Amino acid sequence: MSVETSKHNKVKHHINGKHIRHSANNRIKPSVEVETTFLVKSSTPFISGVKKISKILDKFNKTINRTNRKYQGGEYKKVNYITVKGMGKAIPKTLSMASKFQDEMDFKVDILTGSIEVLDEFEPDETKEDSIEDTVYKKRKVSYIELRIWLKRE
Amino acid sequence: MDKKSKIFHTRAIRTQNTNYTNGQLSIPDFLKSRAFEIESFEQSQLRTKTASSTRVFQSLPRSMRRRTASHNVKRIPKRLRNRALREMSDTNVTKKKKINGRDRYKLKMRKKLMKLAIRIRLQKHIPELTNETIKTKLKALNLQLKEIDHKKSKPQLNNLMGSYDISSVNEFSSRPMGKKYHKRQQMFVWLNTHVWHAKRFHMIKRYGYQYPLSPTMKCYRPMNRCMRNHCVAIDTSWYDCLTFDFNESVVKSIMKVTNGVLKGEKSNFGLIYKDTQDPTSVIGEGLMFCSNGKVLVRVHPSIYGILFNHLKNLVEVEDCRYALGSIELIGPQSLYNLNRILRSDSPELQNFVYNDSLRDGTTLSFTIKDPRLSKLIKPRSNIDYNDLVISMSKPQHSQLALDGLLTSSGRTESYKDQLTTKLINRVAENPISPADIPVLLTKAQGKWILMCPWFWVLPIFHSLKKIPTLKFGGESQLEQYCFERNIPRYPRDFPFLSSGWEENQLEIKLGLLKYDKLPKSKQHHFDHEHGLIPFGPDWEFLYYSRKYKNDDLSSEKTMGEFNGVQRVIKNELELIEYINESRTNELCVSIHPEPKKLHIKPITLAVNGKCKPGARIYQGSVNLFNLVGFVTSGGNNLLEGSGTGIGFICQDEGVDHANLIIRNMGSSNTFPVQRVVAKA
Numbered sequence: 001m002s003v004e005t006s007k008h009n010k011v012k013h014h015i016n017g018k019h020i021r022h023s024a025n026n027r028i029k030p031s032v033e034v035e036t037t038f039l040v041k042s043s044t045p046f047i048s049g050v051k052k053i054s055k056i057l058d059k060f061n062k063t064i065n066r067t068n069r070k071y072q073g074g075e076y077k078k079v080n081y082i083t084v085k086g087m088g089k090a091i092p093k094t095l096s097m098a099s100k101f102q103d104e105m106d107f108k109v110d111i112l113t114g115s116i117e118v119l120d121e122f123e124p125d126e127t128k129e130d131s132i133e134d135t136v137y138k139k140r141k142v143s144y145i146e147l148r149i150w151l152k153r154e
Numbered sequence: 155m156d157k158k159s160k161i162f163h164t165r166a167i168r169t170q171n172t173n174y175t176n177g178q179l180s181i182p183d184f185l186k187s188r189a190f191e192i193e194s195f196e197q198s199q200l201r202t203k204t205a206s207s208t209r210v211f212q213s214l215p216r217s218m219r220r221r222t223a224s225h226n227v228k229r230i231p232k233r234l235r236n237r238a239l240r241e242m243s244d245t246n247v248t249k250k251k252k253i254n255g256r257d258r259y260k261l262k263m264r265k266k267l268m269k270l271a272i273r274i275r276l277q278k279h280i281p282e283l284t285n286e287t288i289k290t291k292l293k294a295l296n297l298q299l300k301e302i303d304h305k306k307s308k309p310q311l312n313n314l315m316g317s318y319d320i321s322s323v324n325e326f327s328s329r330p331m332g333k334k335y336h337k338r339q340q341m342f343v344w345l346n347t348h349v350w351h352a353k354r355f356h357m358i359k360r361y362g363y364q365y366p367l368s369p370t371m372k373c374y375r376p377m378n379r380c381m382r383n384h385c386v387a388i389d390t391s392w393y394d395c396l397t398f399d400f401n402e403s404v405v406k407s408i409m410k411v412t413n414g415v416l417k418g419e420k421s422n423f424g425l426i427y428k429d430t431q432d433p434t435s436v437i438g439e440g441l442m443f444c445s446n447g448k449v450l451v452r453v454h455p456s457i458y459g460i461l462f463n464h465l466k467n468l469v470e471v472e473d474c475r476y477a478l479g480s481i482e483l484i485g486p487q488s489l490y491n492l493n494r495i496l497r498s499d500s501p502e503l504q505n506f507v508y509n510d511s512l513r514d515g516t517t518l519s520f521t522i523k524d525p526r527l528s529k530l531i532k533p534r535s536n537i538d539y540n541d542l543v544i545s546m547s548k549p550q551h552s553q554l555a556l557d558g559l560l561t562s563s564g565r566t567e568s569y570k571d572q573l574t575t576k577l578i579n580r581v582a583e584n585p586i587s588p589a590d591i592p593v594l595l596t597k598a599q600g601k602w603i604l605m606c607p608w609f610w611v612l613p614i615f616h617s618l619k620k621i622p623t624l625k626f627g628g629e630s631q632l633e634q635y636c637f638e639r640n641i642p643r644y645p646r647d648f649p650f651l652s653s654g655w656e657e658n659q660l661e662i663k664l665g666l667l668k669y670d671k672l673p674k675s676k677q678h679h680f681d682h683e684h685g686l687i688p689f690g691p692d693w694e695f696l697y698y699s700r701k702y703k704n705d706d707l708s709s710e711k712t713m714g715e716f717n718g719v720q721r722v723i724k725n726e727l728e729l730i731e732y733i734n735e736s737r738t739n740e741l742c743v744s745i746h747p748e749p750k751k752l753h754i755k756p757i758t759l760a761v762n763g764k765c766k767p768g769a770r771i772y773q774g775s776v777n778l779f780n781l782v783g784f785v786t787s788g789g790n791n792l793l794e795g796s797g798t799g800i801g802f803i804c805q806d807e808g809v810d811h812a813n814l815i816i817r818n819m820g821s822s823n824t825f826p827v828q829r830v831v832a833k834a
Binding site: 020022023026027028034117118119121123135137139 | 383486487490507508511513538539540543544547
């Protein structure tokens, strides 16, 4: 999940320095979770995102993916839904993806909301005189939305 | 029989009774008549299944296959060994006994001993000895030998492994002797991990080292994936280190550093100068870390000699080329993986179980215990990631670790009672309390660099091997990493420095050698190169052609003197001739405006096609006078999803980023540049 900052999210008081945004995606995930999660960025085009998610759904579909039995057994057997997450600016796009899968493609979709803490770093630019002396860290809450697109399993 | 019926009979195919009765098929009769065929068919199927010619190791994944697996069962995983043994016993091949190297050596030794024995018999006695029994003779000889050995100053060993600190002040230290195979290491120093790498990697002999280039298995795409999602480890002990006592003016004179670096909060990776005031005195790229009254500099071996000799005149420098080794780790799981093998005293590292998004320059120093004594663990942490990142911005340095790493006595101390692999395997719980190993961990160019005493690289490397998702790479992987992230790779992407220039010249030379070896029919014609050297970037050509274009706008130009007379150049052909005559193979490009040098600037470009190293960059159209630069490293970038390249274009008037076209070496195809990322 990339950290998106829209205008109203920016730190209000003036800080001179390079703004470094730390990713909210900071946990090492198990491989199954990696394969069943799609993170929507603000730069992700809508159709590309839909296609990517459909591809993951197809992997688990027995009638489409006939050759690779990997997704029918073992750890993958417990997978019930694909997770799609989007935060900040990407929330509307994620929601329209939800309606696409729910209404047009006839999937059962759960929508969850939440907020997550991200970190902003302001690094001093030593070439400028009026810049801050030390690196400043600021925590910030960003809201996110999570879709659960349920697999169609026989 | 008449002729007609005879012809009819010859054409008829004889068949069995078709078991039709009144037009109906009787199944039991039919099966009975075909029983033999069916049975033999089934049997043959079974036979072919059991008598398959495939061997058991052929079912293994590529990474687990070994070259000698066909005749050495120990190269096959244990679970398959029994089957492999059975397969081997089935083959009825009788082997001829060959004389191998060892037998030959034994025979040679026997011959030598025989000669010696004859000589001793002729001399009747061993000189300088009058004692009679062999035992006493040997004793006296041993004493004599000991005296001679004592005169040579041998390093004092404090361990069974034979590890000792190899460093010297203000002079280049002697090369490590190597624990085995001394003769092969005389010219090119082996890394500690040499034996492991030599079996799995293409090795390269350069800069006085023999180091891994790339794995023998094809791995371009897997390595890309691994660098993105997991971790790739590379033994980079062939990068050279030196230390000197902290001196602010000296530090500031060789590198542009910030206060944070001077205070020792973080390390700095950047250009190294002879004098920072003079931008043309750049030597190369390097890493610097100052703390605890010491300065550590790590550079590419191609510039080590220049830097060392320069610093020698300013301060007392300690040569740590063979005293400090390093392992570079690429990928988001680097710290996590280190955490799995290292039992450290650093609370910061212990908590690091996440993806890392820490800034370049973040430095940790801590001590660890011998990693071979502990098992692989799954580290856990309850600290919030963001708090951890904040705490990592000013990490507490371990005085013990820095003292241990940056001083000769400290490194020697770390080798105390270093256990051999045999001892580790034999004793499950070792009574010896292992020494503290000082380690420095720093981030540069997005990679983690783990630095430790030279002879501790191998144990750490062995422990890293236990991690299943971790892959090992060589120099090519470092190059791939830099290329995919548009980071200029030293020395290749620094044609304005002497080491980069030499690299470029070497590449041209190698290309020419390769070309000459090809049969005439396979050699390309380089008609469309118009006088450019077809094996690499031809900076000299660019220098002269730009000079010709900028000097004058009249049709006839004079360039330089030739046989004492000013030469008049009337057309393209004469210019090519002139350039070819006046080549000197000397550095003629610079990123700063300098007299008698072409002023160039770096660019990163993306094309919708192939962009190979050495590709020519034109502006406008493909014309000799529209040549503006060259690509130094390029290829298909898996992160970008298109061809990208790092190159340089000249900074003449009228040359900018618009309408750039690329043409690869030896090809007439051109690709328009889609995107240009200007670099500072």
